[in-house]
Amino acid sequence: MTTSNPTRPSRAFVPYPFTATRHAARLPGLVGDEETGVHRVLIVGAGPVGLATALGLANHGVASVVLEADDSVCTGSRAICISRRSLEIIDQLGALPAFLNTGLPWLGGRSFYRNDEVLRFQMPHDTAQRLPPMINIQQYYIEQFLLDACKTRRGLIDIRWQSRVSAIQPDAAGASIQVLTPSGEYRCRTQWLIGCDGARSIVRDAAGLKLEGTSYEGRYVIADIALKSERPVERLAWFDPPSNPGSTILMHRQPDDIWRIDYQLRDDEDPEEAVRPDNVIPRIESHLQMMGEREDWSPIWISLYKANALTLNRYRQGRCLLAGDAAHLVPIFGVRGANSGFEDAHNLAWKLALVVSGQAGDALLDTYSEERVKAARENLSAGIKSTEFMSPPNFAFQWMRTAALSLAVKHQWIRSLINPRQTQASAYAGPPQPVLRRAATEFQDGPAPGAALIDLPLMIWDGRNSRAGHLTQLLHPGFTLLYFTHAELPLSLTAPLADWSKRHVPVRIVPLFVKVRSSNAGPSGTDISGNLWRAYDAQVGSAYLIRPDGHVLARWHRATNDDIKHAMEWILHHE
Amino acid sequence: MNEQELDEVYGDFCRTLSAVSEAQATPFLARFALLAFHEINDVRRIRALIQEAGPERA
Ligand SMILES: Cc1cc2nc3c(=O)[nH]c(=O)nc-3n(C[C@H](O)[C@H](O)[C@H](O)COP(=O)(O)OP(=O)(O)OC[C@H]3O[C@@H](n4cnc5c(N)ncnc54)[C@H](O)[C@@H]3O)c2cc1C
Numbered sequence: 285m286t287t288s289n290p291t292r293p294s295r296a297f298v299p300y301p302f303t304a305t306r307h308a309a310r311l312p313g314l315v316g317d318e319e320t321g322v323h324r325v326l327i328v329g330a331g332p333v334g335l336a337t338a339l340g341l342a343n344h345g346v347a348s349v350v351l352e353a354d355d356s357v358c359t360g361s362r363a364i365c366i367s368r369r370s371l372e373i374i375d376q377l378g379a380l381p382a383f384l385n386t387g388l389p390w391l392g393g394r395s396f397y398r399n400d401e402v403l404r405f406q407m408p409h410d411t412a413q414r415l416p417p418m419i420n421i422q423q424y425y426i427e428q429f430l431l432d433a434c435k436t437r438r439g440l441i442d443i444r445w446q447s448r449v450s451a452i453q454p455d456a457a458g459a460s461i462q463v464l465t466p467s468g469e470y471r472c473r474t475q476w477l478i479g480c481d482g483a484r485s486i487v488r489d490a491a492g493l494k495l496e497g498t499s500y501e502g503r504y505v506i507a508d509i510a511l512k513s514e515r516p517v518e519r520l521a522w523f524d525p526p527s528n529p530g531s532t533i534l535m536h537r538q539p540d541d542i543w544r545i546d547y548q549l550r551d552d553e554d555p556e557e558a559v560r561p562d563n564v565i566p567r568i569e570s571h572l573q574m575m576g577e578r579e580d581w582s583p584i585w586i587s588l589y590k591a592n593a594l595t596l597n598r599y600r601q602g603r604c605l606l607a608g609d610a611a612h613l614v615p616i617f618g619v620r621g622a623n624s625g626f627e628d629a630h631n632l633a634w635k636l637a638l639v640v641s642g643q644a645g646d647a648l649l650d651t652y653s654e655e656r657v658k659a660a661r662e663n664l665s666a667g668i669k670s671t672e673f674m675s676p677p678n679f680a681f682q683w684m685r686t687a688a689l690s691l692a693v694k695h696q697w698i699r700s701l702i703n704p705r706q707t708q709a710s711a712y713a714g715p716p717q718p719v720l721r722r723a724a725t726e727f728q729d730g731p732a733p734g735a736a737l738i739d740l741p742l743m744i745w746d747g748r749n750s751r752a753g754h755l756t757q758l759l760h761p762g763f764t765l766l767y768f769t770h771a772e773l774p775l776s777l778t779a780p781l782a783d784w785s786k787r788h789v790p791v792r793i794v795p796l797f798v799k800v801r802s803s804n805a806g807p808s809g810t811d812i813s814g815n816l817w818r819a820y821d822a823q824v825g826s827a828y829l830i831r832p833d834g835h836v837l838a839r840w841h842r843a844t845n846d847d848i849k850h851a852m853e854w855i856l857h858h859e
Numbered sequence: 860m861n862e863q864e865l866d867e868v869y870g871d872f873c874r875t876l877s878a879v880s881e882a883q884a885t886p887f888l889a890r891f892a893l894l895a896f897h898e899i900n901d902v903r904r905i906r907a908l909i910q911e912a913g914p915e916r917a
Pocket of ligand 1: 328329330331332333334351352353354361362363364365366423447448449450480481482483484485486506589607608609610616619620621622623624625
């Protein structure tokens with residue numbers, strides 16, 4: 285069937301091919317209107333960030349209660365692009381296979397100005413990588429798959445649906461929470477409160493914190509449509525296309541034959557008017573025709589989007605912590621929203637777990653705030669640049685963009701300005717030099733303290749069997765000491781590490797051999813090609829101490845027990 | 860000039876142009892062009908750039 289008549293009356297909407305399970309409200313055991321007992325950790329919001337935080341805490345054996353106002357996973361068009369770093373985190377949370385089974389991997393994209401291709405970009409990728417740089421997957425799947433993982437942590441994650449937090453009183457020992465449900469209202473107490481309650485966070489208000497930054501005026505229409513097309517999965521952008529002169533259009537393929545189409549409204553358009561289906565449908569129609577799409581299509585969901593670039597100055601206020609959209613709102617261009625939220629959750633979970641169990645001082649939680657506020661500022665600055673290009677805030681950005689696009693047809697050098705600057709893993713500041721007790725220049729290569737591990741292939745040994753795998757698969761929820769060796773592990777390191785574990789701070793030593801088969805009884809790796817040793821600038825006796833979130837805490841060429849002790853004391857107690 | 864430097868100087872230029880205001884933008888761009896003449900300091904290259912910048916063919 286062809287759809288070549290642009291004046292054709294409005295098309296009928298179809299639903300998403302996904303049925304969300306509705307969850308009933310449930311009241312806990314109450315005395316009067318009061319829940320008995322005090323929760324250790326209470327999370328407000330079961331969006332991607334709340335669920336990831338609960339799963340992260342469960343990895344460390346810490347139970348949490350999650351209060352969610354809604355009765356199901358989200359509907360409508362929200363996050364679709366999930367980065368490699370997020371997938372690594374999702375792997376640690378035990379949900380990766382479902383994401384990879386459903387998500388569509390992609391490597392790059394193309395941009396057009398009028399009729400000409402002006403950019404072809406590739407995200408960093410090579411065959412040594414375990415995971416694609418990005419997958420496309422609907423947010424309802426993201427939430428559902430995290431939820432499925434939560435169900436495997438019985439006794440550790442208590443999700444309460446249709447439970448809206450209506451009032452919060454923070455105090456020195458935690459917070460008192462008022463919860464509204466269709467079955468009634470109750471109050472409860474928690475020692476720690478985490479606000480993962482999104483853009484209009486009530487936890488943020490209760491903590492007395494305010495978002496600061498810029499809100500952009502430019503409006504985008506965001507539409508999901510059902511369309512069968514065999515086009516490859518890539519990011520497509522058109523500037524001033526013949527189908528919609530003057531507009532900017534973005535397209536992404538999603539699983540289940542759904543496509544996301546975003547387009548920019550002109551400044552003189554009334555947004556309420558522009559978002560009406562009879563205004564949206566002809567524009568999409570015209571664009572699909574220009575692309576040569578002949579299959580019939582149907583609208584699923586249409587909404588309006590306006591970019592914000594806002595963050596709190598701190599993500600901790602006493603015993604209240606903020607993560608995800610509750611803490612920062614980044615523009616969608618560059619896909620940093622949910623992706624940065626996963627990094628928040630991953631940074632917070634192990635720190636809070638150590639504080640709750642008394643193994644670390646609560647100053648460790650200030651490092652959560654410092655590290656993630658800094659990451660948010662970097663995300664915002666990249667997101668702002670993308671937004672200024674995708675949605676020029678005034679005549680100057682508009683003129684310069686037109687100039688850049690028109691020159692880009694011929695001039696290669698200017699094309700980097702059109703690159704969408706997709707999200708990348710955050711790097712944190714490592715410990716200061718006195719803590720490391722070594723010169724920063726000791727290593728020529730490899731991830732520096734604060735950076736996330738570089739994942740590379742190796743053979744993984746579990747004591748008996750071996751399989752092809754990747755370095756990050758050797759991590760576990762505690763600290764990991766990656767020790768590059770040819771033979772035995774030095775007793776001078778293994779004995780003290782066992783001491784840490786007795787103090788309930790699990791530190792696991794993982795030997796990494798080069799070329800030779802492992803003789804280790806526990807988990808270990810063999811770097812067959814020698815590439816991993818090279819990438820980490822490793823010598824016999826080099827050691828990388830890895831935080832539970834996969835970031836390097838410290839590294840040394842000949843680590844001593846004292847080196848490790850200093851680094852651990854620094855991170856746990858800021859000594 | 861690497862990609863990051865191009866990025867930064869492009870952003871700076873856009874922001875300055877915004878601050879100059881739309882009404883004053885044309886004289887600003889003309890002055891910038893003249894200053895660039897002096898820096899390029901090569902008549903042949905300047906002539907080529909004038910050709911290159913010249914009206915975009917729709
Ligand atoms: C059109 C669009 C496209 C996007 N694309 C991308 C993308 O490609 N990649 C990306 O990384 N990000 C993207 N994002 C951003 C992403 O959707 C958000 O950053 C992400 O959902 C944030 O997750 P969160 O868990 O912090 O908050 P939310 O997803 O907003 O979840 C908050 C939860 O808290 C609940 N809640 C709120 N108040 C209360 C209360 N008082 N009591 C109890 N519960 C409450 C809500 O019901 C909700 O379930 C996009 C966003 C939009 C709008």
